[in-house]
Structure formats: C-alpha cells, structure tokens
Amino acid sequence: MASSSVINSKVWKGIWRAEASPKCKSFAWRAYMEELPVKTFLLEKGVIEDKLCPCCGEGEEDTTHALLACEEVKRIWFVALDLKVESLSAATKCSLSQWIEECVSTLDKKEMGMVCAIMWAIWHRRNALVFTEKKLDYAHVIAKARSMFVPVEWQPPSHPNVKANFAAAVRDNVGTGMGVIFRNSLGSTIASGTSLLAQECFESQIAETLCMSWAIEQSGELGLSDVIFETDCQRLYRKWNQESSSSSSAYTTYFESLVEDCKFMIEGTGSSLALVRPSANKVAQCLATLAFDYGERGWIEEVPQEASLYLQADDNAIADIVAAHQ
Ligand SMILES: [Zn+2]
The missing domain is CATH 3.30.420.10 (Ribonuclease H-like superfamily/Ribonuclease H)
Structure with missing residues (x-):
C-alpha cells in the first residue's frame, strides 16, 4: 500500500494541475487535509455547542457531509454539470478525502477543475447561510462554480458557432x-x-x-x-x-x-x-x-x-x- 505522503503528493499534484481558479484549488486541498472549520471540528474545540449541519439541519456537519453527503449538496452535484463522475453515486459511502483521491486518479484536469470549483461554490453557499442567513439557490451556486473553472487559454467554438x-x-x-x-x-x-x-x-x-x-x-x-x-x-x-x-x-x-x-x-x-x-x-x-x-x-x-x-x-x-x- 502506498504511504500517506506518497498519496498526499499525488493528490497535491492532481489538484494543482486542475483547470480552476487557484482559490478553488487551495480550497480543495484544505478540504482534503480536513482543515475546514466545519461544525464537528468547532465543537471539538469548544467554539460552538452543536454539530448539526446548517443546511439540512439533520446530519452532523463534518467535511464529508458539508461537501458531499448532505442531501442539499448532493442535489447540487447531480444538477450541476455535464460532469461524468461515476463514483458520485457511491460518494456518500466514502470520506471526502477518499473521494478526492479517486477523482485525482480518474478525472482529467478539466473535470478535476470542475470538482474543485463546485466544492468551493458549495462551501461559499454554506457560509452565506451561516454568516448572512442568505439561502442561495442552486442556479446561483452553479453559476458561481462555472465562473471559476473557465479555461486558461482561448479555445475555438465548436462548428457552426x-x-x-x-x-x-x-x-x-x-x-x-x-x-x-x-x-x-x-x-x-x-x-x-x-x-x-x-x-x-x-x-x-x-x-x-x-x-x-x-x-x-x-x-x-x-x-x-x-x-x-x-x-x-x-x-x-x-x-x-x-x-x-x-x-x-x-x-x-x-x-x-x-x-x-x-x-x-x-x-x-x-x-x-x-x-x-x-x-x-x-x-x-x-x-x-x-x-x-x-x-x-x-x-x-x-x-x-x-x-x-x-x-x-x-x-x-x-x-x-x-x-x-x-
Ligand atoms: Zn446537511
């Protein structure tokens, strides 16, 4: 079995070659490293008193729930994109870190860029709800994500556009x-x-x-x-x-x-x-x-x-x- 540092460096490279804004990529890396201030983490630190997900009010909010397993978030992933992530249906059964590892080894840099951008937009939506009590609709979240994985270089349109x-x-x-x-x-x-x-x-x-x-x-x-x-x-x-x-x-x-x-x-x-x-x-x-x-x-x-x-x-x-x- 590969050591964790080997996996880490593979994931690091996979995230950094993804076609997305650097903001989204560093976010994806922090999520992978379990560094997001999700509620289970804040509860452990004694900062807050409950760990219920602010979006669905049902599950416990850990990183996996916040970005992948929450029912509301799942809808975003499915509605979101013409992204072929076969593993999405099984996603709830693995942790976010395992899922990112799988994405890195199966997706190309364009698809990986979308994954980073969607995760970032999902977290943005969560924060808007927590800090400003604004509930952003799915279309808004998806538009936000789309604006973050635009290609770096000019690409010709497909014919006849x-x-x-x-x-x-x-x-x-x-x-x-x-x-x-x-x-x-x-x-x-x-x-x-x-x-x-x-x-x-x-x-x-x-x-x-x-x-x-x-x-x-x-x-x-x-x-x-x-x-x-x-x-x-x-x-x-x-x-x-x-x-x-x-x-x-x-x-x-x-x-x-x-x-x-x-x-x-x-x-x-x-x-x-x-x-x-x-x-x-x-x-x-x-x-x-x-x-x-x-x-x-x-x-x-x-x-x-x-x-x-x-x-x-x-x-x-x-x-x-x-x-x-x-
Ligand atoms: Zn939830």
Whole structure:
C-alpha cells in the first residue's frame, strides 16, 4: 500500500494541475487535509455547542457531509454539470478525502477543475447561510462554480458557432475604448474591430456591457448568428446569469438595464454569453487599447498589426490542444 505522503503528493499534484481558479484549488486541498472549520471540528474545540449541519439541519456537519453527503449538496452535484463522475453515486459511502483521491486518479484536469470549483461554490453557499442567513439557490451556486473553472487559454467554438471576444478599456478624461474579434471553429479570424466612446465609464462592468452591446451590433452587421460572446468581466457574467429582476421591484440599476438590453438584442439569434479568463481574452483587450488610436474601425479576416502577437499566441495554444489529442 502506498504511504500517506506518497498519496498526499499525488493528490497535491492532481489538484494543482486542475483547470480552476487557484482559490478553488487551495480550497480543495484544505478540504482534503480536513482543515475546514466545519461544525464537528468547532465543537471539538469548544467554539460552538452543536454539530448539526446548517443546511439540512439533520446530519452532523463534518467535511464529508458539508461537501458531499448532505442531501442539499448532493442535489447540487447531480444538477450541476455535464460532469461524468461515476463514483458520485457511491460518494456518500466514502470520506471526502477518499473521494478526492479517486477523482485525482480518474478525472482529467478539466473535470478535476470542475470538482474543485463546485466544492468551493458549495462551501461559499454554506457560509452565506451561516454568516448572512442568505439561502442561495442552486442556479446561483452553479453559476458561481462555472465562473471559476473557465479555461486558461482561448479555445475555438465548436462548428457552426462563432466566438466574439470583446473587451473595454477606460482611460481617464479620454473615454472608453472597445475591441472585438470574431473567430470561427478553426480559430480563423472573420473580422475584428475597434470603437471609441467619448463617455468615460467609472465602473468597469458598465464599460464591458456597453462594449457587448456594440459587439452584438457588429455581429448583426456581419450577418452572424449563433455567436458565443466571451467576456472576462465576472460581474457582467454573474449578472447575466441571475434571474431578471421581477417586475415587482421598481429599482433597476443602469448596469442591470444595460444587461437586459443586451439580452433583448440577442434574443432568438442563438447567441449567448460565456466567461473567459483575462489570459484568454488578450486579443480583445489589445484591440480595446488600440481603439484610442484607431477610433471606429474594422478589419476583415485580420486584426491590426499591433494585435497579431496575441492572435498568434491563441493560435499556438490551439495547436497545442490539437497536438495533445493526437
Ligand atoms: Zn446537511
């Protein structure tokens, strides 16, 4: 049998190569090492007086219950994802640490990234309940997890979708630069563009949403449908996935109304919004800063010279992915 330190180092590596935000990975490691302040642990320390799970009020809250075995948590795992974790059905019978060991040895780094992100989001939900008495719904938890396991590198869409990466850059006393690039499933550039708003946006999510609205217009002019718009703005992405504010609430922020406008614009076009890491959105970011020089301008089947290095980096990443699958 392998010694515990050998297993530990295997799990450590398995977690760290997972494709998820470092925050989620270090959380998964703490969970594996039984370092989370769950109630059974706090009771032992004499900090609290009961060990009942704050979510279901039935089981004793140890690490395994909190992240895996609680009935409420099980629902999140099952509803959550297109993740094929065969061992999930048997999960309640083993400890969380054993389950993580199994995940590390059976899942690829993408799937492992999802596991880390879901665990993190489940714990976030638990804390929201304990500390602010807010009960987050499953959709919220899943959106939160999804925003944490986005890939590090740009990936082409699957055929026949088109991806539109967009980004905004705000410059004090000048305005808001906007950039967009449309690429197909082969990674080839369909078009790219820049635009400059004289308006300064003081909140980045507003700049990003105005940029999205402009990018949607551009996609219309190019006659594109089924476009996956990609942003690296987490606030925009979260707002997008929240339930639209009900008509009973009279108060709508400017940001919310911009998001609703964008949703309205793409209705029925088969288009959607996805989140990418900033590292996977470099071409659009570069275009946004170039907007301060170019103003309103478009390029067909290419990007301006200044952005070509970033485009090349994305192409190299695609080549690596293709090579890895051969
Ligand atoms: Zn429970």
